[in-house]
Amino acid sequence: MPKIGTRLRELRRRRNLGVREVALRSGISHSSISLIERDCMSPSIDTLSAILDALGTTLTGFFSDLNSTVPHSPFYEASEWVEIGKAQTISYRMLGMNYPNRQILMLHETYAVGADTGEPFSHSAQEAGTVLHGAVEVTVGDECRVLKTGDGYYFDSRMPHRFRNVANEPSTVLSAVTPPTY
Amino acid sequence: MPKIGTRLRELRRRRNLGVREVALRSGISHSSISLIERDCMSPSIDTLSAILDALGTTLTGFFSDLNSTVPHSPFYEASEWVEIGKAQTISYRMLGMNYPNRQILMLHETYAVGADTGEPFSHSAQEAGTVLHGAVEVTVGDECRVLKTGDGYYFDSRMPHRFRNVANEPSTVLSAVTPPTY
DNA sequence: CCCTCTTGTTCAGTATTCTAACCATGCTTA
DNA sequence: TAAGCATGGTTAGAATACTGAACAAGAGGG
Missing domain, CATH: 1.10.260.40 (lambda repressor-like DNA-binding domains)
Structure with a gap:
């Protein structure tokens, strides 16, 4: 605004x-x-x-070009993550909701047992992340790999991609997208 | 649209x-x-x-994210440069007016004798160009230099900058700005 | 089958954008 | 000083964005 x-x-x-x-x-x-x-x-x-x-x-x-130089606090408490998806099998919670001129969308994602992002989709951006807990099968293009705690990924979002929880417990992922168009 | x-x-x-x-x-x-x-x-x-x-x-x-993959001709004739400034002491003519999802603003600039862009301004982008004809005094930040035919420049547009024709004839410059926010 | 909850669409009315004509100011020329 | 022509601003009315309530279609659940 x-x-x-x-x-x-x-x-x-x-x-x-x-x-x-x-x-x-x-x-x-x-x-x-x-x-x-x-x-x-x-x-x-x-x-x-x-x-x-x-x-x-x-x-x-x-x-x-909207480089507002509005000063803003760099700190966010754990309670300040905002849910942007619907509470269902997958939860997407973002950081810094009200930070001016955001260039990065940082997400805390929680996948229920068996949760799946469904058919691969693509959008123009770059995306990186790491698995915090559990095990997630990540498919990018025609490559597929199961990532566990500490493993990470980085890809061009234009590649079709898909996430699936393969652990018998909820899995969590921390990711970042830029520009913030997920 | x-x-x-x-x-x-x-x-x-x-x-x-x-x-x-x-x-x-x-x-x-x-x-x-x-x-x-x-x-x-x-x-x-x-x-x-x-x-x-x-x-x-x-x-x-x-x-x-507006990456329309609309195909469009890459060719433009000399007559297709479009004047975007008001015909006065300085003329700005741009290339590829109707090219979809432009990321570059290419300009053919013509400076009348003594023409001056006036007080330096800044905008968030990167800018490059070369002098085609005449002599132009270019000021970027606190640096100043007279560029003649064949000389060029490249700077971050956030640096305040200014152009002035110092030749006793009209000068022309070809420049490019990205993103197209001049 | 009915009930209910969900989904998105439709439509009449309201609020806002948008237009056209008019107004105020300043500069130039006579 | 007046006339002419720029500039941008104001305002009543037309066009369109926006709202709230009513509607239709589908998915379970009992």
């Missing part, structure tokens, strides 16, 4: 463009541009996309 | 969460979630931000 408007205004000014000029190029009214830049309005994705287009930027580029 | 909805639905499903569950956590109504996921609605930044938050992701992370 950073000051999108301020950043947009900077981008525009840097190009020596007027509000009306950007309006013309983007197909958005100049009044909207004005309101958005002064954070009086939260634009829809379509609108923002159109404006960025007129400025020669992209949504990806725009948001990759 | 990609299928944001589809991606959101994937993220949610991957977490075994229901529409209502995400609604509860994000403070957005479940009906909106449904509409957004089916691309029937273009959510505002605030709304999207809230939803991503409930999924443990960020705007930055979400958009950094």
Whole structure:
């Protein structure tokens, strides 16, 4: 929830463009541009996309630049892990939920007996982790291996991957993903 | 303008969460979630931000993952450079305007006699370029140097930087910025 | 079979974004 | 000083995002 408007205004000014000029190029009214830049309005994705287009930027580029220098405590207590999956056979609890501009998603994963992430899926990121307790069968691409306490992994998330608890007790894994898109 | 909805639905499903569950956590109504996921609605930044938050992701992370593998021609004719600045003392023309998921902003810059980018500014990216014609004084941080045809530069855009044409004729520069946030 | 709990979708009404026309200010030129 | 034309800001009304309640379909469970 950073000051999108301020950043947009900077981008525009840097190009020596007027509000009306950007309006013309983007197909958005100049009044909207004005309101958005002064954070009086939260634009829809379509609108923002159109404006960025007129400025020669992209949504990806725009948001990759959100380097808020907001100071924040580096410490998190054990109780501050937040469950982001549904309590079921697998639990995903993340660290630093409210840390500004996170680039890493650190997860504490708990797999019930026989739990399985199901069919392999892939997403664009890099992923690393280690088994804290139990035994987990990890499949990455066409490679498969059973990891036990202390064992770890590291792979490009674009490789299809899958986790399965093969211990006769709950297993836990600590992992990290960047960018935080799991 | 990609299928944001589809991606959101994937993220949610991957977490075994229901529409209502995400609604509860994000403070957005479940009906909106449904509409957004089916691309029937273009959510505002605030709304999207809230939803991503409930999924443990960020705007930055979400958009950094937009790896559309849409095929597109790699070739652009000279006439296809698009002016993104206002025709004035400095002209900025970019390459590959409509290339999907651009990660690089390549610019053909033309500086009129005496033209100056003004007070140094900074943004989070990396930047490289070379002088094609004329002579340009480049200031990066507290270092200053006059670059002539064939000379080049490479710096982290977070360093405040400034360009000034010191030739008695127009100067041209070819540069690249990544991510495309200039 | 009915009941209940879950799932996601639909739709009428409300809140917000967005537009178009108007307004205020400052700069340039006459 | 006035006229002209930039700049960005304000505001009533149109368009669209958003909400809450009602609906439909499926999965168990008794």
